[in-house]
Amino acid sequence: MIERQYDHPDKIYVQVEATFYPDGRIEPKSFLWDDGRRFDIDRVTDVRRAASLKAGGIGTRYTCKVLGRTAYLYREEDKWFMERR
Amino acid sequence: MFLGGEYVSPKERVILHSDMNNFYASVECLHRPEIRGKAVVVGGDEEARHGIVLAKNYIAKKAGIKTAETLWQARIKCPGLIVVPPNYPLYLRYAKYAREIYECYTDQIEPFGLDEAWLDVSGNDGVMVADEIRQRIKAELGVTVSIGVSYNKIFAKLGSDIKKPDATTLVSRENYQAIAWPLPVGDLLYVGPSTQKKLYWQGVSTIGELAAMPVDCLQRLLGKVGCVLHAFANGLDQSPVARLSQESLIKSIGNSTTTPRDLVCDDDVRILLFVLCESVCARMREQGVLSRTVAITLRDSELFSVDRQDKLKAPSCISGEIADAAMQLFRQHYTWHQPIRSLGVRCTDLVPAGGLQQISFFDDEVNRQRREALERTVDSIRNRFGHSSVQRAAVWADQPLGSINPKGDHVIHPVGYFKDGMKA
Numbered sequence: 001m002i003e004r005q006y007d008h009p010d011k012i013y014v015q016v017e018a019t020f021y022p023d024g025r026i027e028p029k030s031f032l033w034d035d036g037r038r039f040d041i042d043r044v045t046d047v048r049r050a051a052s053l054k055a056g057g058i059g060t061r062y063t064c065k066v067l068g069r070t071a072y073l074y075r076e077e078d079k080w081f082m083e084r085r
Numbered sequence: 086m087f088l089g090g091e092y093v094s095p096k097e098r099v100i101l102h103s104d105m106n107n108f109y110a111s112v113e114c115l116h117r118p119e120i121r122g123k124a125v126v127v128g129g130d131e132e133a134r135h136g137i138v139l140a141k142n143y144i145a146k147k148a149g150i151k152t153a154e155t156l157w158q159a160r161i162k163c164p165g166l167i168v169v170p171p172n173y174p175l176y177l178r179y180a181k182y183a184r185e186i187y188e189c190y191t192d193q194i195e196p197f198g199l200d201e202a203w204l205d206v207s208g209n210d211g212v213m214v215a216d217e218i219r220q221r222i223k224a225e226l227g228v229t230v231s232i233g234v235s236y237n238k239i240f241a242k243l244g245s246d247i248k249k250p251d252a253t254t255l256v257s258r259e260n261y262q263a264i265a266w267p268l269p270v271g272d273l274l275y276v277g278p279s280t281q282k283k284l285y286w287q288g289v290s291t292i293g294e295l296a297a298m299p300v301d302c303l304q305r306l307l308g309k310v311g312c313v314l315h316a317f318a319n320g321l322d323q324s325p326v327a328r329l330s331q332e333s334l335i336k337s338i339g340n341s342t343t344t345p346r347d348l349v350c351d352d353d354v355r356i357l358l359f360v361l362c363e364s365v366c367a368r369m370r371e372q373g374v375l376s377r378t379v380a381i382t383l384r385d386s387e388l389f390s391v392d393r394q395d396k397l398k399a400p401s402c403i404s405g406e407i408a409d410a411a412m413q414l415f416r417q418h419y420t421w422h423q424p425i426r427s428l429g430v431r432c433t434d435l436v437p438a439g440g441l442q443q444i445s446f447f448d449d450e451v452n453r454q455r456r457e458a459l460e461r462t463v464d465s466i467r468n469r470f471g472h473s474s475v476q477r478a479a480v481w482a483d484q485p486l487g488s489i490n491p492k493g494d495h496v497i498h499p500v501g502y503f504k505d506g507m508k509a
Binding site for chain 1: 115117119170173175178179224225228
């Protein structure tokens with residue numbers, strides 16, 4: 001059986017560029033927002049598993065600094081999503 | 086050493102029982118923000134006649150909805166009820182994540198279904214560990230758990246049922262009489278409706294009353310399980326929490342299904358038995374085991390159940406042989422007084438394949454080996470091209486019945502508490 005996916009307007013699946021390190025770590029470098037703008041991630045300050053109540057999902061949460069602001073990027077198995085602000 | 090602030094001897098075990106609250110419904114509500122705050126149940130497929138409540142959230146519970154009642158009954162109790170279909174792969178993923186959290190505290194984890202597990206955290210402050218696990222599951226998985234902390238598995242499980250949601254309950258040697266004994270006897274593991282009725286006629290309605298009953302009376306009344314329940318009620322259960330590696334020991338492999346329409350004749354049963362036996366045998370081959378005993382379970386349209394089993398002549402994982410044995414059992418024990426609603430096949434008494442085997446002078450062993458090789462080939466074709474790429478001609482006689490894929494749709498259910506048999 002395949003896991004059914006749920007759509008929600010506050011859950012934005014995004015295209016991500018990331019570096020895969022030999023030790024298995026993954027560091028996201030930039031993402032493409034749903035309006036076509038690309039944002040560079042300046043720094044990842046925290047990585048942990050977390051639930052997103054707003055978007056409805058769980059995954060590995062990367063706390064990212066983007067243009068001086070904090071943004072959460074979630075890796076849900078092999079897809080990435082963000083919460084709409 | 087301390088168990089929730091109280092001193093206990095170093096040999097005393099500290100056992101947690103963690104139970105995810107309204108598991109399926111909580112996961113659905115987390116993943117679908119739009120249904121939060123409404124009455125929600127996770128329900129089976131009504132068209133396939135699996136239309137019962139599998140799980141409910143607290144709002145649905147308040148409306149009086151009970152697990153396992155039919156969806157139409159639930160809708161009458163609660164107009165506007167939201168019914169969502171189950172998403173088992175998602176629940177499996179949650180169970181895996183929860184386990185990863187438990188593994189940070191101990192390697193002695195014994196799952197009981199997808200949403201419950203016992204953890205042996207002896208040597209630690211049980212309540213402190215339980216509170217930490219609760220907080221982590223809430224933050225990392227977005228659902229809540231209730232945890233019972235005790236010195237045996239039975240009281241730990243009772244404890245996890247006492248305060249919900251998101252709570253820790255300590256059942257210690259000091260307070261178990263105050264906490265566990267006033268509870269209804271039906272809350273105890275292995276006290277089902279029929280045992281409850283027998284106890285009721287003896288004036289036993291609480292766990293405390295069960296504990297006070299002389300053990301020989303209980304044994305006369307209930308047999309072997311009487312001694313076990315006496316030990317359970319008095320907090321004397323010694324069964325260990327299984328270690329990670331022991332969990333994989335399989336006692337039986339089986340599949341059952343509620344059919345899209347009632348079965349009315351031997352041919353219907355034969356088709357379904359083929360489908361079920363193929364799945365069971367493919368799973369036995371995956372696990373590298375052979376079976377020596379075949380059991381069938383059936384339930385008629387009046388929901389009356391029958392369970393029968395028989396030994397095989399030789400250990401086997403050949404679906405034709407298993408299906409023949411199952412069909413013979415069926416013919417011996419069912420007279421078609423009612424149509425049949427659900428059917429199951431279970432292979433038990435498992436032995437490792439590849440070991441030494443007694444072969445028979447009288448059976449055609451070469452032919453048996455050929456049939457097994459043929460089925461392995463079918464397995465590999467199905468693995469590559471999908472379940473429906475190769476099928477028996479017999480299952481084409483009735484498409485809705487024949488197209489059931491029990492192996493692909495297989496979902497994990499709790500195994501029995503007594504994995505190694507009941508020890509009184």
